[in-house]
Amino acid sequence: MNSPSFPPSRVGEPMTTTVRVPERRILADDSQYVSPDSLQAIAETDVTADPRKLPDLSHDEILRYSRHLLLPDVGVEGQRKLKAARVLLIGAGGLGSPLALYLAAAGVGNIGIVDFDVVDVTNLQRQVLHGTSDVGRSKIESARKRLTDVNPFVLLTTYEEALTSANAMKILQGYDLVVDGTDNFPTRYLVNDACVLLGIPNVYGSIYRFEGQASVFATKDGPCYRCLYPEPPPPGLVPSCAEGGVLGVLPGLVGTIQATEAIKLILGIGESLSGRLLLIDALGANFRTVMVRKDPACPACGTRKITQLIDYEQFCGSPHVGGDPKVSLNVPEITPTDAAARLAKDEIDIVDVREPHELAIAKYPKVIAVPLGQLADRIAELPRDRDLVLACRSGVRSAKAVQQLQAAGFTRVWNLAGGIHRWIEEVDPSQPKY
Numbered sequence: 081m082n083s084p085s086f087p088p089s090r091v092g093e094p095m096t097t098t099v100r101v102p103e104r105r106i107l108a109d110d111s112q113y114v115s116p117d118s119l120q121a122i123a124e125t126d127v128t129a130d131p132r133k134l135p136d137l138s139h140d141e142i143l144r145y146s147r148h149l150l151l152p153d154v155g156v157e158g159q160r161k162l163k164a165a166r167v168l169l170i171g172a173g174g175l176g177s178p179l180a181l182y183l184a185a186a187g188v189g190n191i192g193i194v195d196f197d198v199v200d201v202t203n204l205q206r207q208v209l210h211g212t213s214d215v216g217r218s219k220i221e222s223a224r225k226r227l228t229d230v231n232p233f234v235l236l237t238t239y240e241e242a243l244t245s246a247n248a249m250k251i252l253q254g255y256d257l258v259v260d261g262t263d264n265f266p267t268r269y270l271v272n273d274a275c276v277l278l279g280i281p282n283v284y285g286s287i288y289r290f291e292g293q294a295s296v297f298a299t300k301d302g303p304c305y306r307c308l309y310p311e312p313p314p315p316g317l318v319p320s321c322a323e324g325g326v327l328g329v330l331p332g333l334v335g336t337i338q339a340t341e342a343i344k345l346i347l348g349i350g351e352s353l354s355g356r357l358l359l360i361d362a363l364g365a366n367f368r369t370v371m372v373r374k375d376p377a378c379p380a381c382g383t384r385k386i387t388q389l390i391d392y393e394q395f396c397g398s399p400h401v402g403g404d405p406k407v408s409l410n411v412p413e414i415t416p417t418d419a420a421a422r423l424a425k426d427e428i429d430i431v432d433v434r435e436p437h438e439l440a441i442a443k444y445p446k447v448i449a450v451p452l453g454q455l456a457d458r459i460a461e462l463p464r465d466r467d468l469v470l471a472c473r474s475g476v477r478s479a480k481a482v483q484q485l486q487a488a489g490f491t492r493v494w495n496l497a498g499g500i501h502r503w504i505e506e507v508d509p510s511q512p513k514y
């Protein structure tokens with residue numbers, strides 16, 4: 081009797097997925113792909129080039145990393161490379177959580193973390209680095225506490241500040257590898273450009289609802305993020321996790337792949353994702369890679385037109401990122417208290433632009449319900465002779481709706497400040513926040 085073959089012999093044609101990626105830089109399926117030789121060079125830079133310069137392992141470390149040392153491709157020398165490595169994590173959130181935990185556990189000796197956020201209870205559904213007792217604490221402080229427990233042999237350097245054009249070069253300098261766990265476009269382009277300018281490989285990951293992407297950018301001969309996405313999407317087109325939601329396990333999947341890529345690069349083993357984009361479709365249980373070619377016209381890594389960091393908020397057309405959206409979107413506002421008083425006198429109509437499934441969680445009384453995505457098509461349903469108050473969850477989508485109605489000639493439109501969150505605080509505490 082034949083022994084069972086693995087993988088199974090009856091494998092069909094590759095399935096296609098519905099992940100949205102720009103076609104411009106994506107070539108055919110990469111089944112014939114050969115990783116560039118240059119990747120090998122990454123593991124041979126600086127201290128890792130000369131084994132004599134690698135730090136020794138203590139007896140405690142040898143015991144701790146036993147399962148690595150048993151792997152012929154890692155061994156004592158590989159573990160010493162990990163100990164010597166300097167890896168900077170941008171963000172200690174969804175992607176940063178598995179990244180920090182696994183890189184620390186694996187014995188990456190020097191880990192830097194940049195984050196300026198505070199742990200919020202809505203983070204805990206996916207940001208497994210932080211716990212319930214950390215809510216209200218800074219993510220950096222929470223990460224330091226947890227990672228020190230995971231592996232006290234790791235040297236942590238923390239940067240409790242936003243990464244900006246002003247500080248990025250200074251912070252990134254001296255690291256062997258940057259792992260990007262950011263959740264917004266301005267920071268992603270900033271990290272890319274800084275990595276290209278400094279010649280530091282950038283392990284990229286991003287998540288959106290049930291889909292994820294991962295790659296390795298800015299290696300010596302590989303493409304960069306701008307080769308794949310020369311322009312950011314128009315502001316507001318891609319909702320953030322806070323607006324669009326995300327499956328809690330997804331950053332775990334993508335972040336763990338980024339951690340795997342980082343460790344492979346440090347060890348100089350396997351085939352890196354440089355030159356390839358991994359597309360993950362969690363719902364369809366599909367993983368596939370497509371080739372990404374280096375663009376000779378890329379202003380970052382091709383023509384090298386970009387010689388210093390720029391204003392990325394402006395480049396991405398999103399001046400409100402990280403700030404107070406209601407201020408910079410600059411639309412007329414009304415507080416929930418005032419809106420409730422005027423609603424009681426039938427002086428206004430509330431237009432709820434949230435998605436239908438959100439209405440089941442918490443409600444405004446008496447609304448005209450039109451999800452933001454349908455507003456343009458259903459604009460005729462809205463009365464022009466009434467005062468309209470646009471409302472959503474936190475006040476961001478409704479501010480965009482106000483702008484959309486103003487552009488369509490509506491003059492009597494206001495944004496409900498703070499959305500249903502503030503409505504619950506000021507008017508109806510009986511309902512849950514989400």
Ligand SMILES: [Zn+2]
Pocket residue numbers: 303304305306307308375378379380381382
């Ligand atoms: Zn490029």
